[in-house]
Amino acid sequence: MEKDRREGRHPSQSYKEDELLYDVLDLWIAGQETTAITVLWGLMHLIKNPSVIEKIRAELHLITNGNRSVSLSDKDHTPYLNWTVLFDPGRYEEGGKELEQRIIPFGIGKRSCIGETLAKAEIYLILANMISRYNIREDPEVPIDLKTTTPIGMMHRPRNFNIILELLKY
Template sequence: MLINNAVSNVICCLVFGDRFEYSDDQFQTLLKTINETIYLEGGVWAGKYNMMPWVMRWVPGPHRRIFSGWEEVISFIKIRIQEHKKDNDTSSPRDFIDCFLNEIEKWEDDTRAGFNLENLCFCTLDLFVAGTETTSTTLYWGLLFMINYPEIQAKVQAEMDAVVGSSRQPSMEDSDSMPYTNAVIHETQRMGNIIPLNVFRMATKDTEVGGYTIPKNTIVLGTLQSVLFDESQWETPHTFNPAHFLDQEGKFRKRDAFLPFSLGKRVCPGEQLAKMELFLFFTSLLQRFTFSCPPGVEPSLDFKMGSTHSPKPYQLCATLR
């Protein structure tokens, strides 16, 4: 929960202009709701609902919690928007909501521009949820890989000690001097494969792709798992191997098949922010702590599959370095 809250605070500052304390029970409950709802959305009950909504609407089951879950998050956002409306100073926007409110005012005569309160609510929801869940889940994978592969963790820490030391915090400027750590973070994203099926999209017009015709309104899934584990692209696709991102001299190398953020027009708009967060959180944690399995517990890479592919809850020991 601490990592989830810390990560969420980054996007909360940008969107709501505020962070939430680790002791804020209401916010902790909201994070749990987001977590559970995203899990349920990828489950079998949600699948049944999508196939037969006219029947499933009346059938009891966990799929009903998906609706109440999002209602809870939307209510939270609506309250924040109302608060912003009360004290928004158009000459000095504080955050995403203020900027959007200014655009609503600017475009009030043109309804086609799309700047209205409903869109503000759903754009805020997208940024808040996407910015919270994905980066947290990637960090859970990162720490899980570190307790499964302590020798890799030791190499990251050795690089950290040489480049950053222990008296200051790591910064993005250190990133280029830390190829091994960068390779480990990239390999975490590849093997963590947190959005294997990508986000569902729909063809807006008849389209030709690779000789196939995709009629208008067809739902399209550009699966990311197929590239992240492509046997023609990766030397050891099913093994956690930071060398995938290192050349002969140990320098960082980019790979064409590294597409956890997808690509094209709908590529993740949070890619750059997420990359910064992953580097800063991961390095700050490994600078201060060594992570290991609790005594008597066998390390495992068990996962659960909802809308995201995430590790099953696990315990770990954090020993101060």
């Protein structure tokens, strides 16, 4: 559209408004679905590792004192949570190099995800605020299955699971 404008053509001659609407809708849906699935996987793995949740909660409590929500400005003060949320293939001892080349969560180059920064911020804020406000446990009647997935295009959604949330009282 910008190129058309510079060349003296009206943008609507080459790019229709409904095409723009569909493109924006594609970006919105793609971003929402992938971020939601990432949060679900993160919750599942955190619930299976309650000691990690407790360590994150302690870190968050030092910053918020239980009196406020976690914000992006807190990110520099939450190294353990950042480490937990950030996928780093180099952490894996066995086949780390090989794995590093295969997993590129947000792509690279011209085809990289334009929503990477927003997605990382959303994931950080959702998980941080859930952990700081709630005791999160697995529902013993519906155990979490980390292996069974439902393919959705190129993504694998975790199998439905239940959790128990209890509001923390400080």
